Amino acid sequence: MEAQEGEKVEQYEKIKARYNEGANAADFLFLTRTAYGGVMRFRKSDGYMSTPCGAHKPIHFGTFGRRVDEWSKRVSGTEFFHREYAESLDQARDGDVVYCDPPYNHSQAILYGAQGFDHDHLFRCIEAAKKRGVFVALSLDSSKKSGAKDCEYRFPKNLFAREIAVNCGRSMLKRFQMGGQTLEGEIVTDRLMLTH
Numbered sequence: 001m002e003a004q005e006g007e008k009v010e011q012y013e014k015i016k017a018r019y020n021e022g023a024n025a026a027d028f029l030f031l032t033r034t035a036y037g038g039v040m041r042f043r044k045s046d047g048y049m050s051t052p053c054g055a056h057k058p059i060h061f062g063t064f065g066r067r068v069d070e071w072s073k074r075v076s077g078t079e080f081f082h083r084e085y086a087e088s089l090d091q092a093r094d095g096d097v098v099y100c101d102p103p104y105n106h107s108q109a110i111l112y113g114a115q116g117f118d119h120d121h122l123f124r125c126i127e128a129a130k131k132r133g134v135f136v137a138l139s140l141d142s143s144k145k146s147g148a149k150d151c152e153y154r155f156p157k158n159l160f161a162r163e164i165a166v167n168c169g170r171s172m173l174k175r176f177q178m179g180g181q182t183l184e185g186e187i188v189t190d191r192l193m194l195t196h
């Protein structure tokens with residue numbers, strides 16, 4: 001078992017090094033399935049992918065292949081854009097629906113914190129879109145059963161008309177961090193904020 005674990009990390013580091021030498025789709029895909037928490041973290045200075053190997057057993061390539069085939073059917077006809085959220089929100093028009101899933105303040109600071117995400121700016125963009133008749137749904141972290149932290153956000157007045165509590169089950173990150181123990185006390189509740 002230990003030998004396998006050792007080999008896993010060694011192979012992972014080899015593929016990561018190859019990817020960092022020259023970005024390519026196959027290695028990228030492998031790394032997304034194998035990296036710690038499935039998180040692809042790139043160094044700001046030079047774009048180096050720096051995530052260590054995950055503690056989990058990566059998905060079997062056969063199962064992954066079937067999922068890719070299924071998703072390929074589901075997203076056929078969908079157009080994807082890689083861009084700033086502000087640009088996407090800006091293009092939304094009366095009657096459009098926008099779902100925002102930004103980096104969370106607390107639980108994901110370690111993942112996305114380096115990006116210095118400004119939630120207040122996002123709220124202002126949502127406010128402008130709402131004024132044009134766009135329906136916006138936004139998910140945010142709210143509470144954790146253990147280690148309760150203050151996850152308060154400063155929403156512009158009357159921006160959101162409704163708030164729905166969504167039970168997200170056990171925290172994925174915590175599960176990795178605590179070596180796969182069952183985490184009865186780590187139920188995560190998110191908030192779904194709706195402008196209408």
Ligand SMILES: C[S@@+](CC[C@H](N)C(=O)[O-])C[C@H]1O[C@@H](n2cnc3c(N)ncnc32)[C@H](O)[C@@H]1O
Pocket residue numbers: 083084085086101102103104112115117
């Ligand atoms: C909570 S994750 C979204 C996860 C996604 N909904 C999913 O299911 O895979 C937050 C995402 O916001 C992205 N992000 C951070 N800053 C952004 C920006 N300024 N504009 C657009 N996306 C941004 C991050 O790269 C990250 O992928």
